[in-house]
Amino acid sequence: MGEQKQKNLTKDEFIFGKKNYKFMLIGLGIIALGFILMSGGGSDDPNVFNPDIFSFRRIRLAPTLILIGFGVQIYAILLNPNKK
Template identity: 45%
Template sequence: MVKETKPAEKAMAESRPVFAKDNFKFMIVGLVLIVIGFLLMLGGSNGDPNTFKPEEVYSFRRITLAPIVIVLGLLTEIYAIMRKPKA
């Protein structure tokens, strides 16, 4: 006796993953870049709340480098999502 398959089961059997393995690699790279960017922003703690050290808060690392790394990570994520897998 031949078992009839339902249309939903047939569609599931014929479907393929949305993202290829390479896309996931790019997604991981983008996520790592974003995390690195946020880690670059960390720090600047001060034991005395009455003093302010602008050289720590407004450093090149926190104001320029970290946002650039985060934006690169986000662009990498967009590329990973939009990239068509190779046939």
Template identity: 50%
Template sequence: MSDNKNLQEPQKSGGLNFTRDNYMWMIIGAVVIAAGMMLMSGGASTNASIFDKTEVYSFRRITLAPIVILLGFGIEVFAILKKPKSGHK
């Protein structure tokens, strides 16, 4: 005979896993990622036969934009892992 008194049923939560704060942080992260993508994009060249290295390999496209995108992904990870406060249900 088995002793089932020590076994507990896992508690099921009937609500959503994320709170309003989680969704707010997810939206902020998505906006930061979109801003990084916009920083990485460039304008059209006036002459297609001329390759302008200063435009393509600029600080904004090579350094700043990837940092902003990684920051956005960091915000997304924070939003997913953020635990709700004890007062939220």
């Protein structure tokens, strides 16, 4: 009898809804884009300095995108899927 009640009470529900997963994928895409923008800019020859590593894209834009992506992830986790 106890097992029947427990089986009836536990439904196969996901913690997050469809909207949560959409925002999580968007946030993950923004984070990946930030890391892609941050990569590169190195030099093949260690004796040659490449000033491109200090560009606006690598110093300001990419870290900002990563932080925005983490903010979207936090929003996706805190979003109430049952609210209509």
